[in-house]
Amino acid sequence: MSLIAKGARIHPMAVVEDGATIGEGVTVGPFCYVGAKVVLHDNVVLFTNAVVTGRTTIGQGTKIFPMAVVGGDPQSVHHGGEETTLTVGDNCTIREGVTMNTGTAEFGGQTIVGNNNLFLANSHVAHDCRVGDNVIMSNNVMLAGHVVIEDRAILGGGCAVHQFTRVGRHAFIGGLSAVSYDVIPYGMLNGNPGVLGGLNVVGMTRAGVERAVIHRVRRAFKAIFEGEGSIRDNAASIRGEYADCKEAMQILDFIAADSDRALSSPNRGQKG
Known part of the structure; x- marks a missing residue:
């Protein structure tokens, strides 16, 4: 049985599976899909054609734009269909075409995204990633599995981050960069392969x-x-x-x- 708050606004052409939990002030637009094990906390907004699936929790005030798919299965050959999770924090903005996957059982089964983050169109958060708070991922940024992005890092458009790589707090990654190795806090990296060019003095x-x-x-x-x-x-x-x-x-x-x-x-x- 779904737990839908009285103040939630669900368009009649949206699909909310039985079992979902929908908080006060939530808006679910037309042609959206909300899975049976999804929790949408207060004041979440799903614009038309947004998909939230899997065992996924979305923090209050987060907005998910059209064609985003949040909570899909991990894109890993090792995933055997186990029930794993995705947690997204408060006040995030998840723009068009963004994809975020749940974790893999082998590594604890959790993908965790913090608060106040901005994910621009077509960016990707893979299985078992850890994304801190106040992070900006520009268009087409790709995080492979098990990546750690610390607070207030900024990733420029089209950059790719190798699996198991860490990007430190306040780091800046230039557009189209290939991040193959860990990037220190306050570091500035550009190029393919990525080269550490100094400190992110502007960000500091x-x-x-x-x-x-x-x-x-x-x-x-x-x-x-x-x-x-x-x-x-x-x-x-x-x-x-x-x-x-x-x-x-x-x-x-x-x-x-x-x-x-x-x-x-x-x-x-x-x-x-």
Whole structure:
């Protein structure tokens, strides 16, 4: 039995399967499809021809535009039909043709998308991805499986992110870039193959990072990527010097964390 709030507005030409949960103020437009295991929290809007399927939860205030398919099965040859999940946070905008898949049982079965994110037309979030808050994915951005995108990262149109890759907070990925290796927080990557070109100073400034702090993080960046040792050894050697700088420590902690991928660097062939 569906649980449909009295204040929900469901067009008579929409299909809402028995079992769905529909919150107050939800709008479901004509020719939309809502699956039996879907939860739409308050004030979600589904524009005409939007599809929400699978065991999918959509946070309050999120808007899903025409021809988006949210909650489809993972596009993985290893998926055996297990029931897995997709969770999308509050106040996201999911534009035309966007696709988001549920997780795979082998890796925990969860795809998780945070709050206040903007997914432009035809972008894709694959199985088992983790997308933080306030992320912007421009048109045709492609996330492969198991990708992690941290808060406030911006991905330019048509870029592709390799499976298991991490993109740090406040990073900027240029349009049409190929992201094969992890991108540090505040990093700026462009090209195919992607090359780390420096720091996203514009993004840092917009985020309110003081000029003196930006200069300090630049010095840390230079020590990490231009020092005589490996990237990880260089990063470890300067931790004490930058212990009082939050932004630098975010970069150093990112580098120190376990990862399935090497690190993007200013030298294309260099791996961490």
